[in-house]
Amino acid sequence: MWQATPASAPKPLIINQQLAHDLGIDLAELETPSGTDFLVGNLVLEGSTPVAMAYAGHQFGGYSPRLGDGRALLLGEMINVGGQRRDIHLKGSGRTPFSRGGDGKAVVGPMLREYIISEAMHALGIPTTRSLAVIATGDQVARETWLPGAVLCRVAASHLRVGTFQFAAQHEDRTLLQRLADYAIDRHYPHTRESDNRHLAFFQEVVTQQASLLAQWMLIGFVHGVMNTDNMTISGETIDYGPCAFMDAFDPTTVFSSIDHQGRYAYANQPHIAQWNLARLAETLLPLFADTQEKSVEVATAILLDFTAQYQSFWLTGMREKLGIMNEQNGDEELITELFDIMQAQKVDFTSLFRSLSSSVRGDSSLARALFTEPTAFDRWETSWHARLSLETTEGMAVADVMDLVNPIYIPRNHTVEAVLTAATEGDLTPLHQLLDVIAQPFKQRSGYESFATPAPPEFTHYQTFCGT
Numbered sequence: 001m002w003q004a005t006p007a008s009a010p011k012p013l014i015i016n017q018q019l020a021h022d023l024g025i026d027l028a029e030l031e032t033p034s035g036t037d038f039l040v041g042n043l044v045l046e047g048s049t050p051v052a053m054a055y056a057g058h059q060f061g062g063y064s065p066r067l068g069d070g071r072a073l074l075l076g077e078m079i080n081v082g083g084q085r086r087d088i089h090l091k092g093s094g095r096t097p098f099s100r101g102g103d104g105k106a107v108v109g110p111m112l113r114e115y116i117i118s119e120a121m122h123a124l125g126i127p128t129t130r131s132l133a134v135i136a137t138g139d140q141v142a143r144e145t146w147l148p149g150a151v152l153c154r155v156a157a158s159h160l161r162v163g164t165f166q167f168a169a170q171h172e173d174r175t176l177l178q179r180l181a182d183y184a185i186d187r188h189y190p191h192t193r194e195s196d197n198r199h200l201a202f203f204q205e206v207v208t209q210q211a212s213l214l215a216q217w218m219l220i221g222f223v224h225g226v227m228n229t230d231n232m233t234i235s236g237e238t239i240d241y242g243p244c245a246f247m248d249a250f251d252p253t254t255v256f257s258s259i260d261h262q263g264r265y266a267y268a269n270q271p272h273i274a275q276w277n278l279a280r281l282a283e284t285l286l287p288l289f290a291d292t293q294e295k296s297v298e299v300a301t302a303i304l305l306d307f308t309a310q311y312q313s314f315w316l317t318g319m320r321e322k323l324g325i326m327n328e329q330n331g332d333e334e335l336i337t338e339l340f341d342i343m344q345a346q347k348v349d350f351t352s353l354f355r356s357l358s359s360s361v362r363g364d365s366s367l368a369r370a371l372f373t374e375p376t377a378f379d380r381w382e383t384s385w386h387a388r389l390s391l392e393t394t395e396g397m398a399v400a401d402v403m404d405l406v407n408p409i410y411i412p413r414n415h416t417v418e419a420v421l422t423a424a425t426e427g428d429l430t431p432l433h434q435l436l437d438v439i440a441q442p443f444k445q446r447s448g449y450e451s452f453a454t455p456a457p458p459e460f461t462h463y464q465t466f467c468g469t
Contacts (some may be wrong), residue, residue, distance in 0.1 A: 005094025
């Protein structure tokens with residue numbers, strides 16, 4: 001058991017009312033002083049045994065045998081109203097045995113960033129951990145300057161990571177590894193128990209879930225920023241929103257993290273890194289796959305190689321939907337590649353372009369053309385695209401409506417997020433609530449919210465994000 005560092009004057013900055021309802025938590029109780037103390041770690045509920053979880057991990061390719069929750073606590077588990085088991089977890093709750101010299105604390109800006117981005121991902125339909133609350137601690141935290149401290153209360157299907165398996169495997173105890181794998185199976189993929197080899201089937205499920213997740217990131221222009229193996233979940237949820245952001249102008253080399261100097265976790269590299277991380281998971285599970293090392297490597301390699309095909313299938317299906325293409329035809333990939341080449345060459349805003357294409361289907365190309373400095377290249381592509389759409393059996397207006405269901409108009413744009421976080425750090429939460437209201441309905445255009453759909457101003461360049469520690 002481990003105890004959070006007491007917060008001197010905890011005060012809720014925001015509580016996720018809908019998530020509280022989904023968890024079956026009495027919102028009135030959560031909003032009381034004792035509820036606040038629970039959300040910040042000052043109060044441990046009866047029956048709860050908070051723990052700092054141990055895990056290992058590859059960070060930027062380098063292996064660390066002992067990482068763990070350096071500033072986090074798993075408070076416990078609960079069953080939500082849908083009968084699903086959920087972890088309740090604190091981030092920024094103070095030093096733990098894994099803090100490695102750090103203070104274990106967090107500040108308002110990064111904790112609200114995780115709240116904003118995770119809730120945006122949820123609204124976009126992308127598997128993600130959720131944010132239940134951000135609580136100001138009333139204490140100042142030393143970073144480059146003194147900043148107001150905060151704790152995030154996070155909800156997840158579990159906090160089992162690739163790094164969790166790496167930590168177990170390094171003990172060279174097959175029984176321990178099997179117990180962990182069987183627990184993960186029971187919690188996340190119980191149907192695999194019916195397989196001839198449940199551990200191999202479990203690995204296959206994790207690979208498939210990650211292939212799907214990465215395709216969804218790429219389809220929305222999301223850059224995670226720190227895809228270490230300790231930041232990849234077994235459940236397939238997006239976790240640990242540190243230096244994350246959504247891409248503005250399309251560029252496959254986009255990097256936001258201030259410490260990713262080599263571009264390891266750049267936008268275009270994300271699927272490759274996911275496969276690399278899954279290879280590290282496979283290495284931990286080899287003793288459970290087959291009777292011999294040779295056979296285990298053979299079957300694991302086949303599944304790993306299939307990741308690429310699965311990812312490509314998920315991504316291509318998603319891209320067809322974004323372009324209003326319902327049926328597969330030869331030449332679709334070339335059509336998509338040509339569009340991305342034009343977008344990259346002319347630095348076209350990712351989100352705005354895909355949202356504007358439904359207007360083209362409805363007969364108005366002006367919104368899309370206005371995004372290009374030299375629209376003639378887009379005009380040629382648009383002609384080819386419309387010719388491709390003519391092969392579809394669905395009526396044009398219906399196609400446009402479907403496109404608007406997968407191409408958001410509102411995302412947490414970086415310049416808006418930064419303005420919101422600055423205001424919140426200074427004590428003004430009004431912009432935060434406005435942004436959260438907008439991104440809760442990302443596909444529905446609403447009057448009066450035009451500024452939230454506007455690309456970053458020209459001076460907003462070389463944007464960097466920080467992990468917040």
